[in-house]
Amino acid sequence: MCGIAGFYNFNLSTEDKAYTLRQMLTRIKHRGPDESGIYLSKAVGLGSVRLSIVDLATGTMPLSNSNDSLWIVFNGEIFNHIELREELLAKNHTFKTHSDTEVIVHLYEEYGPEFLNKLNGQFAIAIWDKNKQELFLARDRVGIRPLFYTTVGDAFIFASEIKSFLEFPEFRPKISAKALSEYFTFWTTLSSNSAFEDVFELPPGSYMTINANSKTIKTYWELPITKPNDYKYNTLEEASEAFESLFTDAVKLRLRADVQVGAYLSGGLDSSITTSFIKKILPDNLRTFSIGFTEKDFDESSFQNIARDYFKTQHSSITCSPKDISENFKDVVWHSEAPLLRTAPAPMSLLAKSVRDQNIKVVITGEGADELFGGYNIFKETKIKLFWAKDPQSKYRPLLLKKLYPYIPQISKANNTILKLFFGYKLNETTSPIYSHLLRWHNTSRINNYFSKDYKEAIQNYNPILEIEKQLETKFKDLDYLTKAQWIELNFFMSKYLLSSQGDRMAMANSVEGRYPFLDHRVIEFCMNLNPDLKLNGLNEKYLLKKLMKDRLPESILNRPKQAYRAPIQSAFFQETCRPI
Amino acid sequence: MPPYLNTMLSEEKITEFGIFNAAYVSQLKKKMTLNKHVSEIDNMAITAVLSTQILYDLYINKSIPALQENELVVLNITIIDESSGKRINHEHNT
Structure with a gap:
């Protein structure tokens, strides 16, 4: 590196x-x-x-x-x-x-x-x-x-x-x-x-x-796109067997180094899977690392402890406070070289620093699993909205959306009317190639309102959402909703934000190299040839992975509700004295 | 908030850099300070404004200290490839 x-x-x-x-x-x-x-x-x-x-x-x-x-x-x-x-x-x-x-x-x-x-x-x-x-x-x-x-x-x-x-x-x-x-x-x-x-x-x-x-x-390479009926892996048995072999090799290759290789263990499914596969190859002396938060809404320490005890790794963890985030934010921007909409990169930088302080230069992480196996809520949100769009007047269908965001009280406690108002944006535009992301991008684009007069004038005729919609229209013809949403997540969010501002930049700022077995191109190509039901089965994400790992991970980690990795913002910048202990 | 971040969100710096509307940012700051809970969009907006201001300050204003001679990397190997032949220096600063 x-x-x-x-x-x-x-x-x-x-x-x-x-x-x-x-x-x-x-x-x-x-x-x-x-x-x-x-x-x-x-x-x-x-x-x-x-x-x-x-x-x-x-x-x-x-x-x-x-x-x-x-x-x-x-x-x-x-x-x-x-x-x-x-x-x-x-x-x-x-x-x-x-x-x-x-x-x-x-x-x-x-x-x-x-x-x-x-x-x-x-x-x-x-x-x-x-x-x-x-x-x-x-x-x-x-x-x-x-x-x-x-x-x-x-x-x-x-x-x-x-x-x-x-x-x-x-x-x-x-x-x-x-x-x-x-x-x-x-x-x-x-x-x-x-x-x-x-x-x-x-x-x-x-x-x-x-x-x-x-x-x-x-x-020289593009993310493969598979049309419905052309999926190579359609049964749990054949997919499990193929993934087991591919992923074992992907992990084995990423353990190659002339220095000790460690792993992140976040308490989630993905890093637990990578750790499980590492342990299969190197049973002893694995160093693992995690980060917790002083604010309990963001903290996953209890799951990290379960994983640590289960895998019996040599584990180190640090705790991040809102103050840690604000004090490091200038450095985080210096290293990311881009505007940020979340503070999540800051704790990643602190975690990498703790890794380096313990003389580890290389860590294996679970990046990519959410995108490839339908882990993100946006995939479920799209599935529910497509179901709801078939009966837009339904009182019950929008209520399914409440379960997706338990950490956002405005949604988890919302009634039917509020849910319809919030999630109903362009509900019936189901043929749009970017249907999955229309609401998210529309909401985020409200930040453009904060531009000065000069900047507003500079972008007045530019609508980036329309731009991308036009670009993807032909490419996405006849694809299923999940493939389209995955393509967008992998090409935009993962490649250009997650692997950059939250990945390479925060790790390398501290001279630490991240390695990502889920992003082995053979694993990616396998996943893009996987029947969508083996990724998102009903509303059960990462279905194949959960079935495969059934007896190889603690039950509490295997079936825990999906929790997005987030970090405090308001308390980091404005309410330091009010934060809970 | 650390003083540097506070300065980056000040009306003076918002106006000086010219990217954002100072009045709107001031309203957003007030909301963030007074309200116990703010929306996801407000959280993203304040992070976006703050990070862009810092980016401008570091990369456009070049507020970072200039590199000093003694800070420069020590070259373990220098290869000068000239028409007359290749010159290799090990452990040597040019």
Whole structure:
């Protein structure tokens, strides 16, 4: 795990370029405090700060192929590097190190950009091809690791985090009103835009080539979409067997490291499943970590204790107060580099800090299970609304919605009339490709009302909800409601918010690498080929997982009502003295 | 609220940065302070305003301290690839 930065076509003296690159790397040294290195040629500069996890002794970057015609800096992990190395050895490639980074450069040499399809990992890659005089950038399938780029004059610059660009001469960022409008609707931007004008993120599952004549982006992987009747897994038995085998391998690959690997244990189903699978492979001495809250509405400590006792792990937990959140919020924004609508990233940063303080660099977590197995309430909400829309005058159907949000008193205690008012927004627009998210996005977009006159004018003709509705109309034709809602959650919320502001940025701010077995692309492809009833059965979420884990998890965790991970806001910023003890 | 966050939500900074309507933000702050419970949207709105103000201050105003020479990363390896050949320095700052 590392941070990378670099530039192309930046015409200064070698000394000045080296100095700029050192400055850019310094801004992201939290991503790789162990060592750093740079490669400079007339056309290009590549830099890396490294968090040593695989091949601690000889994996220093930048690295090259045998004849030094390809140079690479790399952020992330290639979990199947051992198998890929064997494949390359059989093709007479020779290696100088044992690192996964060197495997990438040889794969590129052997297969060109097609090699990306062979990788099982989480990564952002930059390769300088001297023969072609071409810079190659690539990012993992779902966007676990970040990669930003921009241009300043004739120079093209890239980095793991935007803050690196602040050290590039003449870089003058501006907030984008259009991007803000998207953040204040979807929690993220729609396309590859960042919060800053002309600063872009390379989209997940894509690669970019930059040379003297062109700058091209190509997609190498997309989330698979399966139409009804084409699902590959339709029975519990066949799906359970396939998942057990796939997920065991996904976890096994993610335990590969030359340092100790720990795990988050939140007291929920997903992290309990990952911990259960880890324990199956490594029965002893697993370190687990959790966070609780002083405010009981947010606290899951009792479930964390049940999980800890059940798995008998070496467990550490910390408790987060509203004050902890407010005191860390400035740092959280600095690291997330984006507007936030929740304070939830702050406790994640504190949790990562506690992990690092105990000398653990790598943690396995349950991210992705909610999106892939229908865990979020928005999936159930959509199912109920589709049922209600068939009889809009029903007195009883909207009452089903009360059960979904026990932590929001305005909903859980609401009567039929209030529920109809709140949830009835565009109830009958069931053919909209974004039906599942219409209400949520409409409500969130009310934040746009707080814009100043100038900003309102700047976005006056821009309606991001209509924009996305148009984009998805053809793509979503003939799909079931769950696939559509999952696609939206995976592509927008997970990739662009959860894995970024709440994931990579908070962990890497503390030099900790997160690994996500549910986001192994084989697991994702399996889930998108799963009959929806095996995900959301009636209103029972994660049906397959619960059936599979029936005798392998405590009953109280297996069947606990879904609790969204949230953190205090009002008490963090305004009522510190009123918070309950 | 820590003083820095308070400053970021002050009428002066809201007006100076020009992104949000100072009067609306002031009303929202009042609501957050006086009411025991506020809506999910109000909670999201105040977080959105505060985080955007901080983002502006850090990245546009560049209120972060400039890097000092002694803070810069120490390079374990520097590779200078010139037409005359490759130069590699280990454990050396350029």
